[in-house]
Amino acid sequence: MQNLQINPQRLWDMLMETAAFGGTPKGGVCRLTLTDLDAKVRDWFKAECEKVGCTVRIDEVGNMFALRPGRRNDLPPIAMGSHLDTQPTGGKFDGILGVLGGLEVLKTLHDLGYETNAPVMLVNWTNEEGSRFAPAMLGSGVFAGVFDRAYADSREDRNGVSFKDAIEAIGYRGEVPAGAVELGAMFELHIEQGPILEAEGKTVGIVKGVQGMRWYEATVIGKEAHTGSTPMNLRRDALVGTAKLIEAVNAVALAHPGAVGTVGLIESKPNSRNVIPGEVFFTIDFRHPEAPVLDVLEADFAAAVAKIAEATGLEITWKRIWDSPPVAFHPDLIEAVREGAAVAGLPAREIVSGPGHDAAYIARVCPTTMIFVPSKDGISHNEAESTTFDECGAGAQVLLNAVLTYDRRFAA
Amino acid sequence: MQNLQINPQRLWDMLMETAAFGGTPKGGVCRLTLTDLDAKVRDWFKAECEKVGCTVRIDEVGNMFALRPGRRNDLPPIAMGSHLDTQPTGGKFDGILGVLGGLEVLKTLHDLGYETNAPVMLVNWTNEEGSRFAPAMLGSGVFAGVFDRAYADSREDRNGVSFKDAIEAIGYRGEVPAGAVELGAMFELHIEQGPILEAEGKTVGIVKGVQGMRWYEATVIGKEAHTGSTPMNLRRDALVGTAKLIEAVNAVALAHPGAVGTVGLIESKPNSRNVIPGEVFFTIDFRHPEAPVLDVLEADFAAAVAKIAEATGLEITWKRIWDSPPVAFHPDLIEAVREGAAVAGLPAREIVSGPGHDAAYIARVCPTTMIFVPSKDGISHNEAESTTFDECGAGAQVLLNAVLTYDRRFAA
Numbered sequence: 001m002q003n004l005q006i007n008p009q010r011l012w013d014m015l016m017e018t019a020a021f022g023g024t025p026k027g028g029v030c031r032l033t034l035t036d037l038d039a040k041v042r043d044w045f046k047a048e049c050e051k052v053g054c055t056v057r058i059d060e061v062g063n064m065f066a067l068r069p070g071r072r073n074d075l076p077p078i079a080m081g082s083h084l085d086t087q088p089t090g091g092k093f094d095g096i097l098g099v100l101g102g103l104e105v106l107k108t109l110h111d112l113g114y115e116t117n118a119p120v121m122l123v124n125w126t127n128e129e130g131s132r133f134a135p136a137m138l139g140s141g142v143f144a145g146v147f148d149r150a151y152a153d154s155r156e157d158r159n160g161v162s163f164k165d166a167i168e169a170i171g172y173r174g175e176v177p178a179g180a181v182e183l184g185a186m187f188e189l190h191i192e193q194g195p196i197l198e199a200e201g202k203t204v205g206i207v208k209g210v211q212g213m214r215w216y217e218a219t220v221i222g223k224e225a226h227t228g229s230t231p232m233n234l235r236r237d238a239l240v241g242t243a244k245l246i247e248a249v250n251a252v253a254l255a256h257p258g259a260v261g262t263v264g265l266i267e268s269k270p271n272s273r274n275v276i277p278g279e280v281f282f283t284i285d286f287r288h289p290e291a292p293v294l295d296v297l298e299a300d301f302a303a304a305v306a307k308i309a310e311a312t313g314l315e316i317t318w319k320r321i322w323d324s325p326p327v328a329f330h331p332d333l334i335e336a337v338r339e340g341a342a343v344a345g346l347p348a349r350e351i352v353s354g355p356g357h358d359a360a361y362i363a364r365v366c367p368t369t370m371i372f373v374p375s376k377d378g379i380s381h382n383e384a385e386s387t388t389f390d391e392c393g394a395g396a397q398v399l400l401n402a403v404l405t406y407d408r409r410f411a412a
Numbered sequence: 413m414q415n416l417q418i419n420p421q422r423l424w425d426m427l428m429e430t431a432a433f434g435g436t437p438k439g440g441v442c443r444l445t446l447t448d449l450d451a452k453v454r455d456w457f458k459a460e461c462e463k464v465g466c467t468v469r470i471d472e473v474g475n476m477f478a479l480r481p482g483r484r485n486d487l488p489p490i491a492m493g494s495h496l497d498t499q500p501t502g503g504k505f506d507g508i509l510g511v512l513g514g515l516e517v518l519k520t521l522h523d524l525g526y527e528t529n530a531p532v533m534l535v536n537w538t539n540e541e542g543s544r545f546a547p548a549m550l551g552s553g554v555f556a557g558v559f560d561r562a563y564a565d566s567r568e569d570r571n572g573v574s575f576k577d578a579i580e581a582i583g584y585r586g587e588v589p590a591g592a593v594e595l596g597a598m599f600e601l602h603i604e605q606g607p608i609l610e611a612e613g614k615t616v617g618i619v620k621g622v623q624g625m626r627w628y629e630a631t632v633i634g635k636e637a638h639t640g641s642t643p644m645n646l647r648r649d650a651l652v653g654t655a656k657l658i659e660a661v662n663a664v665a666l667a668h669p670g671a672v673g674t675v676g677l678i679e680s681k682p683n684s685r686n687v688i689p690g691e692v693f694f695t696i697d698f699r700h701p702e703a704p705v706l707d708v709l710e711a712d713f714a715a716a717v718a719k720i721a722e723a724t725g726l727e728i729t730w731k732r733i734w735d736s737p738p739v740a741f742h743p744d745l746i747e748a749v750r751e752g753a754a755v756a757g758l759p760a761r762e763i764v765s766g767p768g769h770d771a772a773y774i775a776r777v778c779p780t781t782m783i784f785v786p787s788k789d790g791i792s793h794n795e796a797e798s799t800t801f802d803e804c805g806a807g808a809q810v811l812l813n814a815v816l817t818y819d820r821r822f823a824a
Contacts, residue, residue, distance in 0.1 A: 194641025211640060215685060225790050227674040227697045228623060228766025229606025232666050234790065239675055240662045246655035254644050262639040263651055264685045266678065273627060273676045273695045274767075275793065283685045285639045354640025355686075378637050378646070381687065 004108060006400055008393025011104040015392065018044065018084070018100065019092040028383025029092055033085035033127040034062065034166035041084050042172060045124055048103055052110035054122070057181065058174025061152050062126035062167050063139045065181050068106055070116040075410055076184035076366075078116070078403055080105060081123030083139075083358060087131050091385025093392070097373070098189040099124050101396035108400060117410035118184055120403060125358045126167075132157045133166075140358035142178045144365045149178055183366045185333055185406060188359040189399045190370055191387050195378030196351060203394045204341040204348035205372025208334060210360040211352055212294050212326035216284040218245065218305075218318035224270060224278025239268050239277035241314040248304035249284055252297055259288045259297055260354065284318075289326050289352045327360045330367035333406060337371050340401030346394050355380075371398050416520060418812055420805025423516040427804065430456065430496070430512065431504040440795025441504055445497035445539040446474065446578035453496050454584060457536055460515055464522035466534070469593065470586025473564050474538035474579050475551045477593050480518055482528040487822055488596035488778075490528070490815055492517060493535030495551075495770060499543050503797025505804070509785070510601040511536050513808035520812060529822035530596055532815060537770045538579075544569045545578075552770035554590045556777050561590055595778045597745055597818060600771040601811045602782055603799050607790030608763060615806045616753040616760035617784025620746060622772040623672075623764055624706050624738035628696040630657065630717075630730035636682060636690025651680050651689035653726040660716035661696055664709055671700045671709055672766065696730075701738050701764045739772045742779035745818060749783050752813030758806050783810050 021041045022031030031037045042064065046056045049066035056066045067077060082098020102122040109120065125143070130136025133155040141147045153164035167173045192198075197205050222238030246263045253261030265283040286297045298320070309316045341348035351372055353360075362368045373395040376386035387395075433453040434443030443449045454476065458468045461478035468478045479489060494510025514534040521532065537555070542548025545567035553559045565576035579585045604610075609617050634650035658675045665673030677695040698709045710732070721728045753760040763784055765772075774780045785807040788798035799807075 192641060193638045194643075195637070195646050196641075196643065199646065213640065223789075224794065225607070226605045226767055226792050227672060227676055228625065228699050228768070229604060229608075229792075230672065230766070230790055231606075231608065232662075232672055234607045234611065237662070237674070239658060239678065243655035243658035243662075246651060247659075250644075250649070250652045250655075260639060260642065260644055262649070262686075262688055264639055264687050264689065265683050266651065266680050267683075268678050271677050271679075274674075274697055275676050276674055277676065285686055287640050354642070355638055356640070377635075378642055380638055380641075382636065 004112060004114065004400060004404065006104050006108045006393065006396045008389060010107065011100060011392055011396050012389050014100045014103065015092055015096065018096060022086065024089065024383055026383040029086045029090050030088050031086045032088065032132040033129065034170055036170065038085055039170035039172065045084065049106065049122065052106050054106060057176050058172060059176040059178050059181065060149055060174055061139050061142045061178050062172040062174065063143055064124040066122040068109065068120045070119040072117055072410060073119055075118040076182040077119035077121035078406055079121040079123055079183045079186040080399060080403065081125060081186060081358065082188050082190055083125045083128035085127060085129050087129050087381045089383050090381060091383060093191045093385055093387045094193065094380055095128055097191055097387065097392055097395060101189040101399050104396045105400045105403065116407045118407055121183065128358055133163050137356060137358055137361055140361040144361040145179060146361055185367045186359060186362045187333065187399055187402055188357060188370045189395045190357060190372060191375045191380065192372040193355050193375050193380035197372060197374040198376065198378065200349060201347065202349045203346045203373065203391060204398055205351035206334060206337045206341065206348055207329060207353050207370035207372055208350050209289060209329050209352055210327040210356060211287040211289050211354055212291050213287045213324040213356065214294055214298065214320055215322040216318055216320050218282055218284060218316065220280045221315040222278055225276045227274045227276055230276060235276055236313055237276050238280045238314060241308060241312045241316065242280040242282060244308045245305065248301065248308065252300040252304065253286065256288065256293055256297060259286065259293060261286045261297065287354060291326055324356060327363050329363060329369035333367050333369035336402040336405040337369055337398065339405050340398045343401050344394065344397050346398065371395060371402065416524060416526065416812060416816065418516050418520045418805065418808045420801060422519065423512060423804055423808050424801050426512045426515065427504055427508065430508060434498065436501065436795055438795040441498045441502050442500050443498045444500065444544040445541065446582055448582065450497055451582035451584065457496065461518065461534065464518050466518060469588050470584060471588040471590050471593065472561055472586055473551050473554045473590050474584040474586065475555055476536040478534040480521065480532045482531040484529055484822060485531055487530040488594040489531035489533035490818055491533040491535055491595045491598040492811060492815065493537060493598060493770065494600050494602055495537045495540035497539060497541050499541050499793045501795050502793060503795060505603045505797055505799045506605065506792055507540055509603055509799065509804055509807060513601040513811050516808045517812045517815065528819045530819055533595065540770055545575050549768060549770055549773055552773040556773040557591060558773055597779045598771065598774045599745065599811055599814055600769060600782045601807045602769060602784060603787045603792065604784040605767050605787050605792035609784060609786040610788065610790065612761060613759065614761045615758045615785065615803060616810055617763035618746060618749045618753065618760055619741060619765050619782035619784055620762050621701060621741050621764055622739040622768060623699040623701050623766055624703050625697065625699045625736040625768065626706055626710065626732055627734035628730055628732050630694055630696060630728065632692045633727040634690055637688045639686045639688055642688060647688055648725055649688050650692045650726060653720060653724045653728065654692040654694060656720045657717065660720065661713065664712040664716065665698065668700065668705055668709060671698065671705060673698045673709065699766060703738055736768060739775050741775060741781035745779050745781035748814040748817040749781055749810060751817050752810045755813050756806065756809050758810065783807060783814065
């Protein structure tokens with residue numbers, strides 16, 4: 001195995017070539033799912049896979065499966081995969097590295113005429129980002145049975161175009177029923193989208209799972225009034241109450257190691273310089289790798305809300321709108337990644353994914369894990385997203401090593 | 413003087429009649445300045461004034477001056493006035509009560525054939541609200557020399573229509589140069605737009621002046637990052653810093669009796685549930701009747717900013733964008749209002765205006781004061797704005813009494 005080396009220059013060239021499908025002046029990519037630009041990169045992807053002897057099948061929600069046969073084609077394939085769609089002001093690496101890294105693995109195996117035991121497969125999952133059609137991870141979600149096809153078809157973008165119409169317009173509605181392709185395992189290479197690897201000087205993240213995540217919406221009702229004529233003691237300022245709640249979210253997360261808590265969205269009404277805010281809506285995002293800790297975060301926040309409502313006389317309502325349980329990846333695949341990084345001589349650390357990924361849904365139907373490489377300054381979902389030439393190459397190399405390590409068990 | 417009584421029913425009927433020019437389903441009024449609806453109420457106003465023997469002149473920024481001659485027409489007139497324009501979702505009383513209360517005074521004098529010593533004048537000031545053309549109090553501001561006509565003409569609404577085009581379109585560009593009309597004094601009757609009179613059970617506010625007001629804009633720069641993948645200790649969350657600043661504004665105002673401090677407008681970027689806010693813009697409004705206290709509020713806030721910037725590592729910039737010094741009204745007119753309220757047997761208290769008013773600019777060119785009546789729940793700039801039949805009548809009665817009291821000095 002030590003002799004199989006991916007070609008980092010070829011990988012980098014593919015990253016730069018595909019970045020032109022939706023490239024932005026600031027060096028990012030705007031390639032929303034199921035648009036004409038997405039069709040272009042899908043066509044390109046299909047042709048490249050076929051060049052190296054793969055057969056490409058497409059399922060009914062547009063997921064693309066490129067199969068490279070192995071020695072024992074009775075076995076379900078060892079898959080690699082991620083997504084080629086991007087955020088509206090996305091970067092060149094989020095998702096794309098996982099697909100093109102997998103393509104580089106296929107090209108390397110092809111160049112060397114290497115025959116794996118199990119077949120190897122590369123997947124491009126549809127609509128991971130969710131920025132055109134909510135929710136995110138829709139293609140892998142339908143594949144894993146989290147959603148059904150009718151639900152996916154019904155999703156609409158901001159212009160009222162349905163997923164159904166969009167996928168048919170670009171000709172990527174496949175014949176294969178969703179979930180009909182059997183996977184033996186899946187490795188997803190991805191950029192970290194966070195600052196931990198960079199901060200610790202590690203090149204590889206051995207991803208043990210995905211954090212649990214709970215989303216909440218809160219509304220604070222006070223009383224709208226004129227800023228000039230309403231004495232401080234007669235005010236019920238919804239924004240001052242919200243400020244205390246924002247600090248509470250922050251304090252609750254800080255009090256529990258490994259937890260994160262964020263108020264990402266805030267809307268104050270009427271949002272006028274000379275009117276005391278009468279109503280504020282905001283969102284809360286709590287994450288932790290363990291569900292019991294998520295329960296504690298929620299309870300601590302509830303206590304803070306009660307205290308602040310009591311102290312301020314404001315009416316505070318809130319509810320949990322989404323609960324994504326923690327995902328534990330498969331120990332055998334995690335071990336394969338650890339070995340793959342060690343063989344490549346790359347500094348690695350275990351990590352838990354903060355963001356959700358296709359792998360989180362695929363883990364429900366087959367052994368799954370992920371490989372992370374650093375994101376410069378932790379920046380992602382942003383045109384400034386950056387991972388170096390060497391880091392991209394390292395990721396693809398570990399992906400190859402992990403697939404071959406895992407494939408060894410089928411030697412018999 | 414005790415024998416002169418205004419007719420509260422006639423006043424109320426006028427309030428309800430004019431509320432139909434731009435009446436909203438929720439019982440408010442949407443009558444933006446210099447629109448066709450504004451033209452309708454202006455035409456109505458002119459006709460009503462002429463019915464009671466007044467001559468109406470219009471100046472070059474649309475201010476309307478209805479003159480009722482007195483015994484000594486060499487004297488400059490004693491004016492009453494306010495504005496007939498409203499906020500987009502305004503009420504039936506803000507500004508309107510001051511104009512129609514003055515019209516009721518003119519009708520009462522006319523009915524009784526009462527001859528004042530000095531002439532009496534009623535003014536409708538253009539664009540007090542500033543919600544179509546910023547800034548507010550534009551007509552009275554040009555009259556008082558704060559702005560010039562060219563500046564007023566250049567103001568544009570959100571559709572790019574200029575003040576110049578709007579005033580010409582409705583035919584209310586008058587011949588009289590702005591500021592050419594001489595005023596001997598002005599009394600402005602207005603709703604309080606705050607909760608103080610109602611809270612204390614007083615019907616009349618004897619307005620001693622207008623608070624000083626300083627407006628600021630602040631920007632907090634942190635670092636935009638993924639909520640799931642960015643540990644608490646590696647974050648620079650601009651919204652958490654802003655929360656501390658909002659609390660600081662509140663605390664600074666609370667620490668100084670008579671002061672108010674408000675963050676009315678907040679805009680967080682990118683304002684997405686799963687992105688740590690990287691930049692927040694917000695406004696601050698500090699008011700107090702004394703300029704030295706405004707200096708202290710500003711210094712205290714500056715100290716809080718420095719402390720919060722130090723503690724959070726956020727980049728916080730802020731600047732003062734507007735400084736409206738406190739206005740002290742004229743003691744002789746204040747005394748006339750006090751006497752007017754006493755003669756009417758109405759419970760009254762001294763008060764300082766929180767909001768700005770046309771009277772604040774007019775005070776620069778002639779003796780001026782204001783009379784306040786209660787606002788239910790302190791609500792204003794809102795369709796729910798409410799002042800009772802009796803309170804409206806009381807306001808007009810005090811206005812009449814104050815004008816006649818002040819007029820006595822010209823008996824000689």
